[in-house]
Amino acid sequence: xxxxxxxxxxxxxxxxxxxxxxxxxxxxxxxxxxxxxxxxxxxxxxxxxxxxxxxxxxxxxxxxxxxxxxxxxxxxxxxxxxxxxxxxxxxxxxxxxxxxxxxxxxxxxxxxxxxxxxxxxxxxxxxxxxxxxxxxxxxxxxxxxxxxxxxxxxxxxxxxxxxxxxxxxxxxxxxxxxxxxxxxxxxxxxxxxxxxxxxxxxxxxxxxxxxxxxxxxxxxxxxxxxxxxxxxxxxxxxxxxxxxxxxxxxxxxxxxxxxxxxxxxxxxxxxxxxxxxxxxxxxxxxxxxxxxxxxxxxxxxxxxx
Amino acid sequence: xxxxxxxxxxxxxxxxxxxxxxxxxxxxxxxxxxxxxxxxxxxxxxxxxxxxxxxxxxxxxxxxxxxxxxxxxxxxxxxxxxxxxxxxxxxxxxxxxxxxxxxxxxxxxxxxxxxxxxxxxxxxxxxxxxxxxxxxxxxxxxxxxxxxxxxxxxxxxxxxxxxxxxxxxxxxxxxxxxxxxxxxxxxxxxxxxxxxxxxxxxxxxxxxxxxxxxxxxxxxxxxxxxxxxxxxxxxxxxxxxxxxxxxxxxxxxxxxxxxxxxxxxxxxx
Numbered sequence: 001x002x003x004x005x006x007x008x009x010x011x012x013x014x015x016x017x018x019x020x021x022x023x024x025x026x027x028x029x030x031x032x033x034x035x036x037x038x039x040x041x042x043x044x045x046x047x048x049x050x051x052x053x054x055x056x057x058x059x060x061x062x063x064x065x066x067x068x069x070x071x072x073x074x075x076x077x078x079x080x081x082x083x084x085x086x087x088x089x090x091x092x093x094x095x096x097x098x099x100x101x102x103x104x105x106x107x108x109x110x111x112x113x114x115x116x117x118x119x120x121x122x123x124x125x126x127x128x129x130x131x132x133x134x135x136x137x138x139x140x141x142x143x144x145x146x147x148x149x150x151x152x153x154x155x156x157x158x159x160x161x162x163x164x165x166x167x168x169x170x171x172x173x174x175x176x177x178x179x180x181x182x183x184x185x186x187x188x189x190x191x192x193x194x195x196x197x198x199x200x201x202x203x204x205x206x207x208x209x210x211x212x213x214x215x216x217x218x219x220x221x222x223x224x225x226x227x228x229x230x231x232x233x234x235x236x237x238x239x240x241x242x243x244x245x246x247x248x249x250x251x252x253x254x255x256x257x258x259x260x261x262x263x264x265x266x267x268x269x270x271x272x273x274x275x276x277x278x279x280x281x282x283x284x285x286x287x288x289x290x291x292x293x294x295x296x297x298x299x300x301x302x303x304x305x
Numbered sequence: 306x307x308x309x310x311x312x313x314x315x316x317x318x319x320x321x322x323x324x325x326x327x328x329x330x331x332x333x334x335x336x337x338x339x340x341x342x343x344x345x346x347x348x349x350x351x352x353x354x355x356x357x358x359x360x361x362x363x364x365x366x367x368x369x370x371x372x373x374x375x376x377x378x379x380x381x382x383x384x385x386x387x388x389x390x391x392x393x394x395x396x397x398x399x400x401x402x403x404x405x406x407x408x409x410x411x412x413x414x415x416x417x418x419x420x421x422x423x424x425x426x427x428x429x430x431x432x433x434x435x436x437x438x439x440x441x442x443x444x445x446x447x448x449x450x451x452x453x454x455x456x457x458x459x460x461x462x463x464x465x466x467x468x469x470x471x472x473x474x475x476x477x478x479x480x481x482x483x484x485x486x487x488x489x490x491x492x493x494x495x496x497x498x499x500x501x502x503x504x505x506x507x508x509x510x511x512x513x514x515x516x517x518x519x520x521x522x523x524x525x526x527x528x529x530x531x532x533x534x535x536x537x538x539x540x541x542x543x544x545x546x547x548x549x550x551x552x553x554x555x556x557x558x559x560x561x562x563x564x565x566x567x568x569x570x571x572x573x574x
Contacts, residue, residue: 021469028376035436036401039412100311120319126555128497130526131548134533138541139325226405228500233533253407257503266419278411289403
């Protein structure tokens with residue numbers, strides 16, 4: 001009942017609805033834009049105010065983050081390094097596993113297996129991150145401590161594994177999309193020339209999908225960098241520079257979540273620090289996300305070069 | 306084959322997580338747990354207030370973000386002429402879709418809790434979660450609207466339909482299944498969020514079920530977090546129980562979306 005839905009007889013009410021429709025939709029747009037501008041604006045304003053008291057140079061070069069100490073220090077580097085470590089660690093686990101799973105689903109699995117794996121991916125994507133954080137804290141960490149007795153109760157490795165699990169669906173879904181956009185004729189040509197399936201997949205299909213796979217990696221890393229609950233629960237709250245994955249650390253996100261901000265009075269420099277940390281986090285995730293979207297747009301333009 | 310092994314490992318990791326969660330939740334499972342208020346004693350702790358809080362938050366988020374998001378998508382796709390403004394708005398929306406949820410929490414604290422004086426209430430939580438869901442709802446709704454064939458619009462216009470009639474009679478019915486599916490995915494992710502609510506100042510021990518949006522902010526995700534941070538063994542069980550309850554709420558949301566979608570497809574077919 002597509003075209004039949006248009007009635008030509010009810011003239012009067014239609015005119016009114018017609019006149020109201022545009023302003024109503026415009027009002028929605030203005031409200032949405034105002035909300036999003038306010039979100040970005042309040043971050044910007046408070047961050048600028050914070051940098052009025054704390055020099056940005058010291059903020060980005062000092063290595064002590066002790067905002068509530070007698071003599072507060074605001075060196076964001078330990079937090080930033082921790083975010084980078086967690087993001088890289090999560091990608092280290094999730095990218096190979098996700099990439100290979102996507103390849104398996106697209107090029108090897110039967111219809112039924114593929115459907116099961118797609119279902120698992122969908123369910124995993126719907127699991128709240130706080131539940132994954134609980135899993136990391138109560139299952140992964142004890143396991144790691146049994147394997148390596150020196151492991152701290154809060155450690156980066158456990159968080160990396162759980163964040164890796166969290167970003168797996170992102171890697172799988174976007175990689176599958178990328179693989180699917182490669183013309184099937186390439187596969188058939190390769191097979192017809194006598195190459196084995198594995199060879200065609202590794203030498204032709206995956207390279208042809210490279211920009212899209214790159215997009216999958218960056219979008220997943222953007223999610224990992226912004227992840228809060230897993231790192232808050234599993235990685236602890238020591239703002240320190242360390243290379244050991246078995247020690248605790250504190251990311252940008254964990255600092256924001258743990259400091260029970262609700263209690264910090266407005267206008268103090270500690271309150272401003274939350275916005276400055278949020279702005280840094282915003283910049284990091286924006287960079288990763290924008291790179292991902294850029295690669296995605298290159299994919300849609302096609303081109304196998 | 307290496308790829309098959311990787312796929313099996315992914316499935317195994319997910320199964321392990323599900324089994325661990327349910328096994329740990331097992332001892333907490335009884336009917337009282339569903340309705341009892343939160344408590345400092347693990348044995349007496351229940352998720353009544355947290356469950357009610359999450360249902361409130363889900364309702365508020367959908368009520369705010371769905372109409373505004375879909376309305377914005379319709380305006381951008383069907384009314385706004387392509388060009389400068391459209392590019393700026395869609396660029397801004399796409400950029401904000403990738404911002405971490407905890408950042409929305411910080412902004413929500415400044416805007417809703419302090420700026421508008423809502424305090425740490427369910428209303429402030431709903432507004433913050435709605436702002437968080439908004440970019441995704443707009444992006445997926447726009448994609449669904451854009452997927453409606455041009456010919457459908459042109460046929461309606463050529464029969465003398467006005468713009469509103471085309472939107473109401475052709476575009477929205479055809480795009481509805483896609484809009485519902487995409488928005489629901491966004492809402493499921495949003496309702497499971499703990500980080501922004503934690504920043505707004507969610508309470509972890511609440512003795513009564515919230516009755517209005519002006520009541521204190523409490524939710525299942527923040528309850529899972531609060532109980533997870535307690536070291537005593539028995540709190541591990543109630544935390545898992547609250548986690549399972551949260552997953553069930555999200556599952557029900559997904560089922561409702563599926564039913565709605567099937568209905569819409571039946572109508573437009």
